[in-house]
Amino acid sequence: MNSLFENTEIAFKLKTDSELERAYFLFKMISKQPLVRIGTAATNFALKAKLPVEGLIRSTVFDHFCxxxxxxxxxxxxxxxxxxxxxxxxxxxxxxxxxxxxxxxxxxxxxxxxxxxxxxxxxxxxxxxxxxxxxxxxxxxxxxxxxxxxxxxxxxxxxxxxxxxxxxxxxxxxxxxxxxxxxxxxxxxxxxxxxxxxxxxxxxxxxxxxxxxxxxxxxxxxxxxxxxxxxxxxxxxxxxxxxxxxxxxxxxxxxxxxxxxxxxxxxxxxxxxxxxxxxxxxxxxxxxxxxxxxxxxxxxxxxxxxxxxxxxxxxxxxxxxxxxxxxxxxxxxxxxxxxxxxxxxxxxGPVKDVMPYLIRRAEENTSVAGQTNRELELLKTERKRRKI
CATH class of the missing domain: 3.20.20.220 (TIM Barrel)
Structure with a gap:
């Protein structure tokens, strides 16, 4: 039973190679607390200033968590x-x-x-x-x-x-x-x-x-x-x-x-x-x-x-x-x-309205280092298995 959660082929079967790479990139970023703080502040500023960043958010963190x-x-x-x-x-x-x-x-x-x-x-x-x-x-x-x-x-x-x-x-x-x-x-x-x-x-x-x-x-x-x-x-x-x-x-x-x-x-x-x-x-x-x-x-x-x-x-x-x-x-x-x-x-929900949820997700993952490290470890294993 202890090996049940080690099967990355089943875990990530629905992810394409590019989606797997995006996930690896996101959790790599989330693992670095200063980057999360800077990214959160920059995102909030960009949205309040009505800068055209929703497309970027949508194609990265939004589509991964929403x-x-x-x-x-x-x-x-x-x-x-x-x-x-x-x-x-x-x-x-x-x-x-x-x-x-x-x-x-x-x-x-x-x-x-x-x-x-x-x-x-x-x-x-x-x-x-x-x-x-x-x-x-x-x-x-x-x-x-x-x-x-x-x-x-x-x-x-x-x-x-x-x-x-x-x-x-x-x-x-x-x-x-x-x-x-x-x-x-x-x-x-x-x-x-x-x-x-x-x-x-x-x-x-x-x-x-x-x-x-x-x-x-x-x-x-x-x-x-x-x-x-x-x-x-x-x-x-x-x-x-x-x-x-x-x-x-x-x-x-x-x-x-x-x-x-x-x-x-x-x-x-x-x-x-x-x-x-x-x-x-x-x-x-x-x-x-x-x-x-x-x-x-x-x-x-x-x-x-x-x-x-x-x-x-x-x-x-x-x-x-x-x-x-x-x-x-x-x-x-x-x-x-x-x-x-x-x-x-x-x-x-609409990208702008869901940002508080996404920011909380990023902050929680940053504060729980074991969770983020576990995600990264599994993604690395699957990348290796696929020879990406």
Whole structure:
């Protein structure tokens, strides 16, 4: 089993030689922190100055990490990956919106994706961020238990209505919907709202999935409490587990506001927490459906081992593995080749609007040196195998 993720021929089978070279070049650049900082600043400046750089961005970093600028643009990528039994989760990766018009627009986009997915076997899952449907300040106030003004209550009611529209449509079309996790200071309100959706729509199977960011030391207890309520009240839990995406921001805010950081103190503690959550959910597979969002090979091996021990079949729809498009192809395509359910998060949107996502991807890869080095090592191996 330990050699499963070493097969670069399967991992990069869909990449042409030129695409392989582009990937190698990108990860080589990302591995150098000063270049990422300079490139980020230059890109932001060029876009704000309306310089003609979108074509360059599109042909390099955008096309490596994103599926396209709209749903139709993503179809060649979606169909190509599905030839290797890797499904797609279309992720509208436009961030930082704050108006009701923008939230309604995001709602229509997600509903369109769900309708679009209904007749595509390659797209069994949809996704949205809580802040795609409402202001983060509103979630934060709700999380803190502070009373809303009448106007804020009406605004919150519209957020709730957007959630219901998406989850109701997902249930009608039998498309599972993942609701991403965000910053800890707004997450309680999101958790409560997603639980309301699970109670309403997860009566027969998991349609609605929350996200558990397990770099937070309190999340396993939250999961166990949710599980008790689900068993008592008769609904199925859907849960995506990830390590987390806001560590530096979380620690900085905790330090500035003099409260205990919600983030585990060490990477080892985070790994232990993640694997504990994985183990708990797979041991309760009939009551909790699982989407394993990880680029960590050890966690994938553990999941496969636990599935085997508990007697969960590789194709059980209650267990999915997921990675981001443009990363960890050695995990995604080798797992799919072995018969497991695998989906790639496939970001899309206008180039300019998706830049915050792309910059975060580059910065995260730079800060996690092991991830970037692993990508480079595998790309080198495949280049050598192809004699490029």
């Amino acid at each position: 599926g396209g600028i709209n749903e139709e643009d993503c179809m060649p990528v979606i169909d190509k990956m599905y030839t290797r039994q890797v499904s797609s989760v279309l992720d509208y990766s436009v961030e930082g919106k704050e108006t009701e018009e923008q939230f309604d627009s995001a709602l229509e986009k997600i509903l369109k994706i769900i309708d679009f997915s209904e007749h595509k076997n390659a797209m069994p899952i949809a996704v949205f961020k809580p802040t795609a449907f409402g202001r983060i300040d509103l979630y934060e106030k709700k999380s803190d238990g502070k009373a809303f003004t009448e106007e804020e209550q009406q605004e919150w009611d519209r957020v709730v209505a957007r959630y219901h529209k998406v989850c109701k449509r997902s249930k009608a079309k039998d498309i599972e919907v993942l609701i991403d996790g965000e910053e800890s200071w707004m997450q309680t309100a999101a958790d409560d709202l997603v639980e309301e959706m699970m109670r309403t729509y997860n009566t027969d199977k998991a349609i609605v999935y929350n996200t558990l960011q397990l770099y937070r030391w309190d999340r396993l207890n939250y999961l166990k409490g949710l599980h008790k309520r689900a068993k008592t009240d008769g609904f199925i839990i859907g849960m995506k587990i990830v390590r987390g995406a806001y560590m530096e921001k979380e620690r900085k805010r905790a330090s500035e506001n003099a409260y205990k950081s919600p983030i585990c103190e060490t990477k080892e503690a985070t790994d232990t927490n993640f694997n504990g959550g994985l183990r708990y959910i797979l041991n309760n597979n009939k009551e909790i459906a699982l989407f394993i969002g990880t680029h960590n090979e050890d966690s994938c091996h553990l999941a496969m081992q636990l599935m085997n021990e508990v007697g969960i079949s590789k194709s059980d729809n209650n267990v999915w593995f997921g990675q981001l498009y443009g990363m960890s192809d050695h995990i995604s395509f080798n797992l799919a080749e072995a018969g497991y359910n695998v989906a790639k998060y496939l970001p899309f």
